[in-house]
Amino acid sequence: MNLTLEIWRQKSNSEKGALETYPISEVSEDMSFLEMLDVLNEELIEKGIDPVAFDHDCREGICGMCSLYINGEAHGPDRRVTTCQLHMRKFKDGDTIFIEPFRANAFPVVKDLVVDRSAFDRIQQAGGFVSVNTSGNTQDANTIPIPKDDADTAFDAATCIGCGACVASCKNSSAMLFVSAKVSQFSLLPQGKVEAKERVINMVNKMDEEGFGNCTNTGACEVECPKGISLDNISRMNREFITANVKK
Amino acid sequence: MASLNSGVPKGELKDKWTQYKDSIDLVNPANKRNIDVIVVGTGLAGGSASATLAELGYNVKAFCYQDSPRRAHSIAAQGGINAAKNYQGDGDSTYRLFYDTVKGGDYRSREANVYRLAEVSTNIIDQCVAQGVPFARDYGGLLDNRSFGGVLVSRTFYAKGQTGQQLLLGAYSAMNRQIARGKIQMHNRHEMLDVVVVDGKARGIIARNLITGEIEKHSAHAVVIASGGYGNVYFLSTNAMGSNTTAAWKIHKKGAYFANPCYTQIHPTCIPRSGEYQSKLTLMSESLRNDGRIWVPKNMEDVKALRAGTLKATEISEENRDYYLERRYPAFGNLVPRDVASRAAKERCDEGYGVNKTGEAVYLDFSSAITRYGKEQVLLQGEDANDNNLIKKMGQEIIKSKYGNLFQMYEKIVDENPYEMPMMIYPAVHYTMGGIWVDYNLMTTVPGLYAIGEANFSDHGSNRLGASALMQGLADGYFVLPYTIGDYLSDDIRTGPISTETPEFIKAEEDVKNTLSQLLGNTGTHTVDYYHKRLGKIMWDKCGMARTEPGLKEAIKEIKELREDFWKNVKVPGELNELNKELEKAGRVADFLELGELFAKDALTRNESCGGHFREEYATKEGEAKRDDKNFNFVSAWEYKGEPSDAKLHKEKLEFDNIEVKERSYK
Numbered sequence: 001m002n003l004t005l006e007i008w009r010q011k012s013n014s015e016k017g018a019l020e021t022y023p024i025s026e027v028s029e030d031m032s033f034l035e036m037l038d039v040l041n042e043e044l045i046e047k048g049i050d051p052v053a054f055d056h057d058c059r060e061g062i063c064g065m066c067s068l069y070i071n072g073e074a075h076g077p078d079r080r081v082t083t084c085q086l087h088m089r090k091f092k093d094g095d096t097i098f099i100e101p102f103r104a105n106a107f108p109v110v111k112d113l114v115v116d117r118s119a120f121d122r123i124q125q126a127g128g129f130v131s132v133n134t135s136g137n138t139q140d141a142n143t144i145p146i147p148k149d150d151a152d153t154a155f156d157a158a159t160c161i162g163c164g165a166c167v168a169s170c171k172n173s174s175a176m177l178f179v180s181a182k183v184s185q186f187s188l189l190p191q192g193k194v195e196a197k198e199r200v201i202n203m204v205n206k207m208d209e210e211g212f213g214n215c216t217n218t219g220a221c222e223v224e225c226p227k228g229i230s231l232d233n234i235s236r237m238n239r240e241f242i243t244a245n246v247k248k
Numbered sequence: 249m250a251s252l253n254s255g256v257p258k259g260e261l262k263d264k265w266t267q268y269k270d271s272i273d274l275v276n277p278a279n280k281r282n283i284d285v286i287v288v289g290t291g292l293a294g295g296s297a298s299a300t301l302a303e304l305g306y307n308v309k310a311f312c313y314q315d316s317p318r319r320a321h322s323i324a325a326q327g328g329i330n331a332a333k334n335y336q337g338d339g340d341s342t343y344r345l346f347y348d349t350v351k352g353g354d355y356r357s358r359e360a361n362v363y364r365l366a367e368v369s370t371n372i373i374d375q376c377v378a379q380g381v382p383f384a385r386d387y388g389g390l391l392d393n394r395s396f397g398g399v400l401v402s403r404t405f406y407a408k409g410q411t412g413q414q415l416l417l418g419a420y421s422a423m424n425r426q427i428a429r430g431k432i433q434m435h436n437r438h439e440m441l442d443v444v445v446v447d448g449k450a451r452g453i454i455a456r457n458l459i460t461g462e463i464e465k466h467s468a469h470a471v472v473i474a475s476g477g478y479g480n481v482y483f484l485s486t487n488a489m490g491s492n493t494t495a496a497w498k499i500h501k502k503g504a505y506f507a508n509p510c511y512t513q514i515h516p517t518c519i520p521r522s523g524e525y526q527s528k529l530t531l532m533s534e535s536l537r538n539d540g541r542i543w544v545p546k547n548m549e550d551v552k553a554l555r556a557g558t559l560k561a562t563e564i565s566e567e568n569r570d571y572y573l574e575r576r577y578p579a580f581g582n583l584v585p586r587d588v589a590s591r592a593a594k595e596r597c598d599e600g601y602g603v604n605k606t607g608e609a610v611y612l613d614f615s616s617a618i619t620r621y622g623k624e625q626v627l628l629q630g631e632d633a634n635d636n637n638l639i640k641k642m643g644q645e646i647i648k649s650k651y652g653n654l655f656q657m658y659e660k661i662v663d664e665n666p667y668e669m670p671m672m673i674y675p676a677v678h679y680t681m682g683g684i685w686v687d688y689n690l691m692t693t694v695p696g697l698y699a700i701g702e703a704n705f706s707d708h709g710s711n712r713l714g715a716s717a718l719m720q721g722l723a724d725g726y727f728v729l730p731y732t733i734g735d736y737l738s739d740d741i742r743t744g745p746i747s748t749e750t751p752e753f754i755k756a757e758e759d760v761k762n763t764l765s766q767l768l769g770n771t772g773t774h775t776v777d778y779y780h781k782r783l784g785k786i787m788w789d790k791c792g793m794a795r796t797e798p799g800l801k802e803a804i805k806e807i808k809e810l811r812e813d814f815w816k817n818v819k820v821p822g823e824l825n826e827l828n829k830e831l832e833k834a835g836r837v838a839d840f841l842e843l844g845e846l847f848a849k850d851a852l853t854r855n856e857s858c859g860g861h862f863r864e865e866y867a868t869k870e871g872e873a874k875r876d877d878k879n880f881n882f883v884s885a886w887e888y889k890g891e892p893s894d895a896k897l898h899k900e901k902l903e904f905d906n907i908e909v910k911e912r913s914y915k
Contacts (some may be wrong), residue, residue, distance in 0.1 A: 012826065030522040030663070038777070039525050045775050045821050045830065053827055055315065057488040059528045061657075062413055063319040078660075085660055110459060111827040118436065121316050125428040129421035130380045134300045134726050136371035138378040142335060145389025155382040155407055158414060162318055185382065192380045 001027050001093035005040065007052055008100045010109050017109065019098070029089035033076060034059065034066065036088055037099075053112040059084040061226065064161030067168070068113055069100040074165035074224045082163060082226045102168035106175070106211040117164050119210040120178060126206035127199035128182045130191050150188045157184040159227045166221035166229070172213030177221040179207050180237035181229050187240055197244040204241055252505070252885055252898045255687040256360040261906045262342075265364045268688075269731055273738035280305030282744070283737050284468040286453055288440045288495050290317030292412075292718060293701025294474030295419035296725030302426035304730055306737075309466055310423070311435045311455055313490055313832070318420045321476060321488040322721060325412025326533050327396060328404035329718040331369040336393055340401040342366045347907055348399045349716060352585070353681070353709020354859035354875060355909050356511070358883070358902060360688060361706045368727040369719050373405055375726060381418040383407050396534070396714040404715045409533060409653055415718055419725070438464070439832060440495045441760045443471055443502050443697065446752045450499075450697035454753075454760045458832060461825035463760055465753045467746035469737055470696045472729065473499055477680035477702040479512065481840045481847065482792075483784025485677035486518060486531045492836040493843050496684050496703050504684050504692035505885035505898060507705035509843065510851035511681035513712055513860050514793050516589035518676035519661050520609040529676040530661060532612075532654055534714055537582045539617035539647065540671065542593070543569045544601040544610050554603050561603070561611055561670050572596055580914040587711055587860050587873070588914060590675035594793045595871075597674070604672055613670035618643035675793060679717060681708040681860065682850075685885040685900075689732035690724060693885075696736060700724035705883065710859025764824055767834045772817035776833045779814045783807065783837070783844055791848050796864045800852040804845055804893070811841040845892035853897065856880045870915075877909060 002025045010017025024040050031039070034056050041051035057065040066083040070076035076086045091097060099113065107115040132138060158181070166177035183200050186192025192199075215234060222231045257268045275283065283306050287298045290312040298310040312320060334340040345366035350357055373391070377383065383405050384392040393402040407414040426432040437458040444452040444467070452467035478493035479485035500506045517532045545551050546568050553559035573592055574581045584592075593610050602608050622643025626633050629642075644667045648655065655666050662672065684692050684699035686706055691698050701721040708716065747753075790803035814837070822828040857866040857873035858880070866874045883900040 028523055028525065031525055032527070032661075035525050035527050038527055042775055042777060045819060048821070050821055051830060053829055057314060057319055057490050058321060058324050059489055060324055060486075060530050062324050062410070063314070063321070063488060065314060065319050081660060085657075087660065087663070089663055114827060117315060121318075121424070121427075121434075121436075124421065125424040129425040130378065131425060132378045133303050134296065134375055134379075134422050135303070136368070136375050136727050138374045141333070141373045141377040141383075142390050146385055147389050148385050148387050151382055151385040151389075154380075155384075155414070158382050158407075158417065159410060161413075162316065186380050189380050189382065191378055 001029065001088070001091070003027055003091065003094070004096040006096060006098045007113070009052070009112055012111055013108055027088050029087070031088045032059070032084060033068075033070070033086040033088065034084050053114050055114050056084055061085040062161060064163040067102045067115060067163060069102055069168055071098050074102065074168040075226055080226060080228055082161070102164050104167045104173035104212070106173065107164060107167065117162070119212070120162050120164065120175070122210060123175070123179055123203055123206045124182065127202035130186065131195060132191070144190050146189060154185045154188040157181045157188070157229065157233050160229050161227055163226065165224045165226060167212065169220040169224040170213065171218065171220070172216060174215045174221070175207050175212040176215040176234050176237070177225065177229055177231070179203050180233035183237045183240055184233040187236065196240060197247060200237060200240040200244050252685070252693070252900055253687065254358060254900055255689060256358070257688065261359065261363050264360055265367055272731065272735040275734050275738050275741060277305050279741040281307070283307065283740060284309060284746070285470050285472060285733070286466060286468040287311070287472045287474060288453065289320065289474035289476060289701070289703070290420075290423070291320035291322035291474060291476055291701060292416055292419055292721030293703070293725045294472070295320065295416065295423055296722050297472055297474060297700060297729050298432050299419060299422035299426055300726055300730045301733070302431035308426070308432045309435065309468060310432050311438045311440055311453075313437065313439045313458065315436055317423055317434065317436070318417060320416060321491050322416045322718070323413045324488070325718055326409045326531065327535065328394065328406035328411045328715040329372065329415065329722070330396070330403050330715045331373045331405060331719065332366055332403060333370050333373060335391060336402045338401045340403050344401065345369060345403065349707065349713060350709065350904070350907050351910070351912070352711055352713035354711050354912065355709065355877070355881070355904065356508070356858055356883075356902065357707055357709035359904060359906060364728065365707050365720060365723050368723045371727055372719065372722045376415060376418050379418040379422060381407070381414050383414070399713065412718060415722065419722070440475075441498065441835065442756045443499045444753050444756045445502050445694060446746070446750060449695045451746050452748060452753060454756050456760070459827055461823065461828065463757055465748035465757055467748045467753070469740045469743060469746065470698065470733055472698040472700060472733070473684065473703050474700045474725070475703050477683065478840070478843055479677045479680050481783065481844050482677045482787045483780050484521065484526060484529050484788070486515065486529050489528060492839070494836050494839045496699070497839040497843055499684065499692065499694065499697060499699075501888050503694045503888070504697060504699070505887050506683070506846060507685035507883050507885045508682035508710070508850065509847040509886070510791070510854060510861050511710045511859065512677060513586060513679040513681060514590045514675045515678035516586055516593060516675045517612065517673045519658065520604055520672055520674040521606055530657070531676070531678065532658065532671070532673060534586070536612060536651060536654060537589070539650070540582065540612040540614050541571055541616055542573050542582055542589075542610055542612055543571045544596045544603060546570045548600065551601055551603065555605055562668075570596070570601070577914045584914045585711070587862070591793050591862060593675055609672040609674045611670035612673045614647055614666070615670070618647055618667070621646035679712055681705065681710060681712055685883065689735065690729055691732070691736065698729060698733060700729055710861055764831065764835070767818065767820045767831060767838070768822070768824060770818055770820060772819040774817050775819060776830055776837050779810060779818060780833070780837045780840070782810055783841055786810070787844055787847070791844075791851055794862050794864050795851050797852065800848045803848040804852070807841060807845045807848065808893070811845070814838065814841055842892050846886060846895055849892060849895065850884055850886065854880060854884065872913070875911070
């Protein structure tokens with residue numbers, strides 16, 4: 001199929017960006033979206049045009065490195081997939097596709113479609129861990145039984161890949177889904193409960209400090225999340241946060 | 249140059265590690281504060297090592313090329329992690345895990361290292377649970393296990409199909425705790441481009457800041473390479489797009505021997521290529537071979553009709569199907585080990601029986617299992633045993649409950665419903681057992697320079713068993729390196745900070761800049777990917793699942809020519825001082841072009857077949873791998889001497905005192 005691509009080009013964070021038009025032909029419907037961009041970049045290099053910079057790595061939907069806001073949706077039109085798992089068969093011959101970076105104040109553009117998501121790392125550093133040394137001198141793994149439901153729910157929360165689609169999809173650029181997934185994982189497990197109070201306060205404070213917006217419960221984050229992280233996590237974090245503040 | 253001494257401690261196998269730990273020199277906590285350690289790579293090995301070294305009190309400088317340490321490719325591991333916990337009471341033990349690993353590696357690994365790995369495996373599970381890793385549990389709240397290929401016990405711990413992700417996020421969280429305390433200085437989006445050796449010791453690295461393009465000098469008292477494997481030398485693999493050999497290759501060029509580069513694991517069940525634009529291959533878990541039957545058509549007319557789209561797989565009758573694994577290996581059938589299954593698929597496709605348009609695919613068919621499960625369900629639920637539609641529906645439900653996420657992933661990529669049509673699969677490069685040679689301390693032949701995880705060669709011999717890569721990465725990083733590196737650093741307590749303004753650092757920095765300028769200044773005509781794809785094709789055709797002497801000789805010649813052409817004709821756009829993904833790729837491909845030749849040379853000198861290394865000349869009458877223990881019972885460690893063709897071979901003889909060396913058979 002033949003397509004028209006409208007791609008955000010921005011030389012660096014300090015320069016202004018704009019959409020540029022690139023036609024591309026003979027796109028196979030079996031290509032992944034990123035493979036289509038690979039083909040475009042090969043063509044651009046041969047023509048002496050700077051290739052489009054975009055983030056990607058594992059190309060199997062788990063590393064969370066790929067981003068892209070495609071036709072107004074984080075990770076494009078398909079559900080429960082990352083951009084690397086999106087295939088061109090979701091588009092039609094003759095389509096115009098708008099490709100932009102994830103947009104949020106807390107995710108500054110680095111170049112073209114590449115953004116800086118290090119704010120996510122800093123939130124995790126504020127409390128996204130259990131304070132246990134890695135010496136191996138812990139108790140036997142089966143000493144504390146954990147109800148299967150709790151373990152499974154903790155796992156579901158822990159499958160967040162940290163891609164930032166939730167932030168990009170939210171009209172307020174809120175990071176509540178991301179933060180609540182980590183808070184939930186640990187608050188559901190006995191190992192994480194010990195520092196639950198400090199954790200939720202520190203992570204929420206850091207989230208605010210990094211410039212993410214507030215949550216107004218639109219639910220857009222859950223819809224666009226490639227891993228289907230549930231809004232229940234946000235409710236759980238709100239409960240944890242209120243309890244932690246009351247107990248303070 | 250240090251000699252090739254494995255440094256395995258004396259004593260009984262089971263006591264070696266304990267006695268070693270009791271006898272090594274330690275660094276006191278006050279002195280650790282004055283010692284810096286560089287760790288390159290933040291996967292399971294690098295992440296766990298960084299966190300632990302920082303906890304011990306060292307100042308860690310960690311580097312990764314991704315935008316966050318959480319994205320390292322360990323994250324993509326699906327199946328699980330082995331540990332000799334014997335929670336199932338099925339007879340597992342440290343010795344049995346050791347035995348399975350050595351045997352699975354086709355007797356080409358170092359006994360003492362493997363035993364230590366098995367010994368610390370149980371600690372890993374305790375550690376990860378304490379960190380809040382949500383492993384799968386049973387209804388009693390205890391940890392669940394499953395079984396994997398090549399073993400007779402259930403010792404694999406898992407978190408659905410995302411075990412690697414959960415373990416890596418555990419290590420990442422431990423790192424975050426230390427980053428917050430200032431004990432780890434994290435350098436995201438940085439790529440190591442050389443190691444700096446001062447007075448014979450590794451004292452730092454040269455790295456490029458991938459955002460600004462700046463070339464930076466970083467010093468330390470020791471350097472740890474945890475940069476993973478080199479599967480991307482094949483261009484197409486299940487590795488991440490950025491996975492590369494640059495860190496490992498650069499240290500090789502500065503004196504670290506490279507061991508067994510030809511040992512590569514080719515995984516039998518991956519989604520086949522769909523066209524020339526393909527950028528990577530996706531793995532489908534080995535567990536599918538429990539219920540899937542592998543076949544190709546018996547008749548060439550059917551193959552042609554399939555490719556032309558005039559015939560569907562389901563329209564080919566039972567008698568016209570060739571279940572070639574069941575035919576060749578009646579005892580193990582579809583559950584033969586990875587290397588055997590991969591070679592058998594290649595053999596059928598080479599004969600022209602491949603079932604897709606590229607001719608490189610075989611069927612993995614679940615219809616028998618669907619019928620079998622469906623009949624069972626119909627009986628159990630008292631439904632009509634003659635209702636074939638109901639049987640199929642109920643059977644599909646069972647398959648969905650077992651493999652639902654994999655079936656969904658397949659459907660997204662291939663756009664075909666695998667509940668109705670058999671899956672198409674083909675082998676793909678997955679893991680490299682070869683890597684930087686290390687001694688018992690995980691130190692390379694350069695003092696103060698260490699290699700851990702997939703980047704080293706040590707534990708898997710010539711074939712790795714499923715669920716063992718995660719085990720090795722975390723064992724090295726959490727429990728082995730933190731001890732062994734202390735023994736070395738105990739001599740460095742009076743050294744003080746290492747200056748980056750010495751001639752060695754300045755020269756290394758100049759060399760890196762010159763190489764990058766040369767790449768950027770080339771007025772060539774071909775893109776980096778053009779060369780990478782060509783290299784990949786040579787590697788796959790001539791250094792892939794089956795290798796021959798003439799093929800390897802051709803590969804050596806062709807790779808050398810390609811490398812020369814690359815330096816003349818590659819075209820790298822953009823500038824040095826900016827985010828330049830093409831420049832990053834160019835540097836990596838330049839190193840692959842050297843490694844590829846050494847790989848072929850190693851395969852050519854190993855005149856035997858073992859594990860993932862199959863030489864057609866060294867096969868039994870039935871076409872099975874034939875090891876030569878008399879002449880090749882050694883590790884090949886290559887010393888860099890300029891061109892890959894000049895590399896000098898050093899041998900580390902392998903001794904097996906605690907295990908009987910046998911031949912593997914799966915008939």
